[in-house]
Amino acid sequence: MTSQTILVLDFGGQYKELIARRVREEKVFSYILNGDTPIDKIKGYNPIGIILTGGPSSVYADDAPGTTRELFEMGIPVLGICYGMQLMCHILGGDVRRGEISEYGQTSCEFVSDNKLFRGINKEQIVLMSHTDRICGLPEGFSVLAKTSGCPFAAIGNEKAGLYGVQFHPEVIHTKCGEEVIHNFLYNICGATGDYNVSDYIDRQIQEIREKVGEKRVLLALSGGVDSSVCAALLSKAIPNRTTCIFVDHGFMRKDEADSIEAIFSKRDLRFIRVDASERFLAKLKGVSDPEKKRKIIGAEFIEVFDEQARQLGDVEFLAQGTIYADIIESGNDKTATIKSHHNVGGLPDRINFEGIVEPLRGLFKDEVREVGRELGLPSYLVERQPFPGPGLAIRIIGEVTREKCDLLREADAIVREEIGRKRNKPDQYFAILTNTRSVGVMGDGRTYDYTVAVRAVKTDDFMTASFMKIPYKTLENISRRITNEVKGINRVVYDITDKPPATVEWE
């Protein structure tokens, strides 16, 4: 619990989590607080430095988020980014003015003086600008550290006081020297020693969970996905025996998946309840082929089952969720308690009266969540799991979902994952789909009239766009042979050669 801390004060900027992550990448612990956090509370964190985020406001707006002069007089180094720099300048007596036009995009920046923030960085750099207001006069003790053609105060600093500001965004990859700027602030200015690692994060979260929950009890909807699994592992360490995980097995998991989730979590210090609800889900989906309807039915039934189980348990004060940073961005709102919707737990807090929500992974990026999971001893096949839709195989079965179709797809999918999973150069996501097409085939001397399986394998950075993977024919051949030989009921295999867009990753 001794690692050095950088505080990130948030003024409504869209990049605050990214800034916090960049600091963690430099092996320094970072913590995000609201921009208007009282100074005493800030001091309580004993930070080695403070970063002020950007934000959409103008420092002159009536409701502009702010801080006090004292923040800059504590002797703690401060780096203001964009709005953060303008705010610092405004509070310390500089001149900030409304710009006539906005400056947005990558631009060339010239570093004009020798200083600790830009030490070792080439004098000309491409940086990302995104602002309308601009600085027109500096506070006392400050000098210009960088300029662009449209912005004479692209970076400013008062080296003696340890106060720096950059109009550009060092946290985004579009600013080529951004990593070095953040590194320099941390190591040249704040005196960071790089003492943060993932076990430190875990220790801090354990302490926070204990402080929040006290002697009370926590309920977690465990889907078996990476996020809820890591959340469960963390809770079992923080408050052993006061966490109950309800794993609603809707019957649409992949081969052996539900059993392995049970095997892993029933060994941990928590109460693990597996509810086999496959009959119920299948009954609700009878005759339904529309994918959106399937999703809605599965979501509603999930809540129904979870709710029943929670009521049987009696009073549980906290609901835990494996919300991560991506979920917060997707929801577009980080001020309220975000309820993760994709795994069908959205709506639960309205039905069950929880005292609070515990979200220990909030703010972490997916790769960081995986690192936490590995550190907590979760097996790599679980931690490295591919993305998997909450409604599971039900949306990878085109048309009506039946138990027989689920079984067919489970077997075919296991073969696809086994064959492609052996390759060194793996796609980011690969799986099988059971199409609704049946066609004539011939097996031995007999005629068949069986289903067609489609194989999907994509490369992607963010799943918003994706390219189909150029899988070697030999691998496709093995997959096709094995599926048609080993899975009775499938006589044809096709490979999806469509990118996203125009297609999506899932077929649905």
Ligand code: XMP
């Ligand atoms: P699409 O089909 O929209 O999928 O291109 C993009 C990515 O999202 C995954 N996906 C989901 N993930 N819950 C999830 O956690 C869901 O309901 C869900 N639906 C789609 C999909 O597998 C792909 O990786």
